[in-house]
Amino acid sequence: MMLWRQFAMEWRLYRRDRVAMFWTFAFPVVLLLGFGVIFRDGGGPKLSVVRVQAPAPGPQDSALDQALADVQLKVQTLPKAEAEARWARGETAAQLETDGAGYRLRLNSYLMAQAGATAGLVNQAWLMAQARLSGSPEPQRIPVSVESPGHKHSANYAAFLLPGLLGLNLVSMGLFSVGMVNVSYREKGKFRRLAVTPLPKWIFLLGQVLHRLTVTVIQAAILLLVGRLVFGIENQGSFIDLFLIMTLGTGCFMAFGFALSGFADTSEGYAAISNLVFFPLMLLSGVYFTLDSAPAWLQHAVAMAPLAPFLRALRAVFNDGGSLAGHGAGLAIVAVWGLAAFALAVRRFRWA
Amino acid sequence: MSGSALRIRGLRKAFPKVVAVDGVDLEVARGEVFGLLGPNGAGKTTTLEIIEGLTSADAGDIEILGLTWAKQGQEIRARIGVQLQSTSLFNKITPREALDLYGSYYPKRRGTGELLELVQLQEKADAYHITLSGGQQQRLALALALVNDPELVFLDEPTTGLDPQARRSLWDVVRRMKAEGRTVMLTTHYMDEAEALCDRLAIMDHGKVIATGTPASLISDLAIPSVVELTFEGDAPEPAAFAARLDQAVERRADLWEIPTPDPKALLPRLLEAAESAAVPFQQVHIRRATLEDVFLHRTGRSLRE
Numbered sequence: 042m043m044l045w046r047q048f049a050m051e052w053r054l055y056r057r058d059r060v061a062m063f064w065t066f067a068f069p070v071v072l073l074l075g076f077g078v079i080f081r082d083g084g085g086p087k088l089s090v091v092r093v094q095a096p097a098p099g100p101q102d103s104a105l106d107q108a109l110a111d112v113q114l115k116v117q118t119l120p121k122a123e124a125e126a127r128w129a130r131g132e133t134a135a136q137l138e139t140d141g142a143g144y145r146l147r148l149n150s151y152l153m154a155q156a157g158a159t160a161g162l163v164n165q166a167w168l169m170a171q172a173r174l175s176g177s178p179e180p181q182r183i184p185v186s187v188e189s190p191g192h193k194h195s196a197n198y199a200a201f202l203l204p205g206l207l208g209l210n211l212v213s214m215g216l217f218s219v220g221m222v223n224v225s226y227r228e229k230g231k232f233r234r235l236a237v238t239p240l241p242k243w244i245f246l247l248g249q250v251l252h253r254l255t256v257t258v259i260q261a262a263i264l265l266l267v268g269r270l271v272f273g274i275e276n277q278g279s280f281i282d283l284f285l286i287m288t289l290g291t292g293c294f295m296a297f298g299f300a301l302s303g304f305a306d307t308s309e310g311y312a313a314i315s316n317l318v319f320f321p322l323m324l325l326s327g328v329y330f331t332l333d334s335a336p337a338w339l340q341h342a343v344a345m346a347p348l349a350p351f352l353r354a355l356r357a358v359f360n361d362g363g364s365l366a367g368h369g370a371g372l373a374i375v376a377v378w379g380l381a382a383f384a385l386a387v388r389r390f391r392w393a
Numbered sequence: 394m395s396g397s398a399l400r401i402r403g404l405r406k407a408f409p410k411v412v413a414v415d416g417v418d419l420e421v422a423r424g425e426v427f428g429l430l431g432p433n434g435a436g437k438t439t440t441l442e443i444i445e446g447l448t449s450a451d452a453g454d455i456e457i458l459g460l461t462w463a464k465q466g467q468e469i470r471a472r473i474g475v476q477l478q479s480t481s482l483f484n485k486i487t488p489r490e491a492l493d494l495y496g497s498y499y500p501k502r503r504g505t506g507e508l509l510e511l512v513q514l515q516e517k518a519d520a521y522h523i524t525l526s527g528g529q530q531q532r533l534a535l536a537l538a539l540v541n542d543p544e545l546v547f548l549d550e551p552t553t554g555l556d557p558q559a560r561r562s563l564w565d566v567v568r569r570m571k572a573e574g575r576t577v578m579l580t581t582h583y584m585d586e587a588e589a590l591c592d593r594l595a596i597m598d599h600g601k602v603i604a605t606g607t608p609a610s611l612i613s614d615l616a617i618p619s620v621v622e623l624t625f626e627g628d629a630p631e632p633a634a635f636a637a638r639l640d641q642a643v644e645r646r647a648d649l650w651e652i653p654t655p656d657p658k659a660l661l662p663r664l665l666e667a668a669e670s671a672a673v674p675f676q677q678v679h680i681r682r683a684t685l686e687d688v689f690l691h692r693t694g695r696s697l698r699e
Contacts, residue, residue, distance in 0.1 A: 046497050050490070057485040057521075230481040234537065237445050237475040238498040239467050393447060 043240070047248030055252065065218075066260055069210045070267050076206075077199040077272050088159045089115035093124045093138035104174050105144070108166035112182075114159065135159040200274045204355045207264060208290065211257050212322070212348065215294030216315045219253055220302040224311040227302075227393065236392030243387045250295045250383070257291040258284070277362030285365065286358060289372060290351045293379030300382040303389025322348050347378040396459060398423045398545050398576035399444065404453035406439055413439040414450070415600035421578055421593075423544075426571050428591035429580040430685065436600040437580040438478055441549050444578075445475050458544060471499055474543030478550050480534035484523040488514050488533045491522065492540055499541035508536040512566060528559040535566060546570055548579040552586060564590055584685035596689060603692045611688050617653040618683050621660060623668070623675040624649045630673070639667050644690065650675075653687060 055062060090109070095102050109116050119127065127133050134152040138145055146163055148156035168180050226232060235245065268274040276283055301318060305311035325332065325339075326348040332340050343349065350371025357363040365372065399421040406414040414436045421427040429437045442448040444455055446462050446469065455462065460469050482491055489505055496502040509515050512532035517525055525533065531551065538546055548567070552560040567590055570577050581587055587594055588608045596604045596611070604611055612618070623629075625648050632643040632650050641660070644651040654660045657680045668675060 043497065046494065050486075050494055053490070054483050054485055230479065231483060233447065233477055234475075234480050234482065234495075234534075236447055237470060237473070237477075238495060239470040239500075240498040 044244050044248055048251045051248055051252035066263055069206055069264050073206055076202050090159050091124050091133045091136045092116050092118045094118055094120050095139045104170040108170040112162045112166045114162045199272045203268045203274055204359045207261055208352045208355055211291045212294050215298040216319050219295055220298030220315055221311055223302040224305050225308045232392040242390045246299055253295050254291050261287055276359050278358035282358045282365050286354050289375055293347055293375050296379050296382035296386055299386035347375045351375050400456040402454045405451045407451055412600050417602055423576050424574055425592040426577040426590055428587045428594045429597055430587045430594050431597035435597040437597055438549055441547055445547055472544050474538035474546040476534045476538040476548045482522045485521045487519045489518040495537050496540045501542050503542050512536045528555050545576045550580055598693050612683050615683055615688055615691055617655055619654055619657045620681055620683055621652045621657055622649050622679040624677045626676055
């Protein structure tokens with residue numbers, strides 16, 4: 042009863058802050074629309090190479106151009122000066138130019154992901170062009186297909202983005218919004234009057250977690266609806282599974298925010314502390330790069346962190362239509378983190 | 394309902410740069426209005442916040458309604474009412490909602506309508522907290538302190554920043570609390586407020602209680618029941634030479650000299666004669682009864698407002 046009142050009052054006050062509420066709901070949608078439009082045709086970022094115009098193009102050059110087209114690399118042919126200017130601006134990932142009797146490929150060290158992939162394709166094309174010129178049999182290429190880890194659907198970049206946005210959104214809401222609001226309210230003394238009442242801390246905190254949980258569910262529903270209406274992205278799995286995962290994840294990361302807020306006295310201090318947690322969590326989650334080459338102990342430690350198993354389960358259900366069955370261990374990790382964080386939050390919570 | 398409402402022994406609290414409470418002993422009887430009087434920074438608020446359970450003490454024992462924080466914290470919270478020096482509520486909560494919400498935290502509660510009427514906030518019952526005037530916010534804070542029908546009420550500078558009329562109506566609410574049999578402990582740096590409201594007082598300075606008693610006894614203990622004042626146009630001159638000539642303590646305060654005396658009738662002719670021969674350019678002479686302000690001045694050598 043006390044919990045319900047607390048929860049209802051949180052919502053009532055939240056609804057009165059129209060601007061904050063509007064942007065809370067609008068921001069993830071704006072992100073999705075932005076990324077979705079940029080990568081609309083589905084494949085994610087495209088690979089391209091800048092080709093410096095040969096001074097006197099020969100048969101070798103036209104054979105290479107043909108082969109480059111065959112490996113589906115986007116080629117931009119520019120005069121020397123223009124190509125150099127583009128390179129200097131840092132916009133070129135890979136630049137191909139004549140060098141004596143052969144060629145030279147320059148890769149931009151700042152854009153290694155695209156440059157590396159491009160280099161592979163350029164070399165393939167060069168082998169094909171050489172074979173064609175010498176009349177040898179055409180080298181055979183291994184067929185490539187792009188799939189999601191669940192082997193079910195070919196990856197559509199916007200579809201890949203959507204669960205990531207859902208996940209990122211609730212992590213940032215938990216770590217930044219919730220914790221920050223908590224610290225700044227405490228700084229302004231908004232909780233002091235509560236401290237002299239018999240209201241238990243855990244009810245106050247749980248009321249806030251539940252409020253944020255419902256906010257996130259609504260946010261997710263809006264995002265899913267926009268994804269479906271605008272980009273035709275559909276949830277491949279069951280909505281119940283999706284709801285369960287979202288609820289678990291939200292609870293976990295909200296509790297994180299509340300727990301961290303107990304360690305900061307000022308909003309400035311909180312910003313530093315939350316970044317200290319947020320960036321390792323993001324970078325080591327396996328979302329941006331795999332940790333295959335990291336030391337074994339680090340890999341074990343990272344496997345115990347909550348973000349990666351949460352996102353894996355979310356994508357498995359949303360993109361691949363999988364069930365939660367295979368993700369029990371991962372979700373258990375998320376749940377344990379959530380409970381531990383909530384216990385810590387209650388323990389560290391101060392009214393003033 | 395016997396025994397003390399509050400008993401404090403050897404209370405001490407040091408912050409990194411200052412000892413805020415330095416060995417305070419107090420006893421408040423049930424049903425009385427007890428005042429903590431002192432200038433800003435005397436340690437009144439820290440003392441109150443330790444009693445209310447908001448701040449932990451470094452040393453000392455506190456017994457509230459026969460209970461202790463260590464063992465019966467929740468019961469204490471349920472039976473006391475607190476008005477903080479500044480009550481910061483959520484900007485967009487209304488008085489009605491705040492009273493309903495805070496009331497819901499307690500096993501025993503008073504009706505929201507009754508409380509709104511008590512502090513005369515019926516017309517603002519549904520306005521956002523942020524739109525209320527300072528006095529209205531203060532009255533809401535007072536109503537919140539009564540939401541659980543408390544036996545013991547703590548009011549921290551309840552009238553600071555209020556206009557005279559708002560202060561009077563707040564005094565009426567405090568008197569009603571006393572009439573209803575509640576014990577009230579309040580802090581103030583207004584001596585007239587302390588004289589008007591309090592059955593007993595403790596005067597605090599630099600974290601210590603320097604005097605305790607009823608307002609009347611504190612003043613009569615002074616043995617200087619009257620003060621003669623010479624007022625000047627502009628700042629008063631340095632009184633040291635005149636004090637020596639008169640053989641009497643003279644305090645300079647802005648545009649006047651204060652000369653405390655047990656016998657103004659005997660002092661006055663001597664004073665006027667001395668002033669004339671020294672050509673002191675005073676404008677007027679007043680004789681007034683000593684007040685708590687003089688008690689404070691006498692005990693500390695400083696004014697309450699400094």
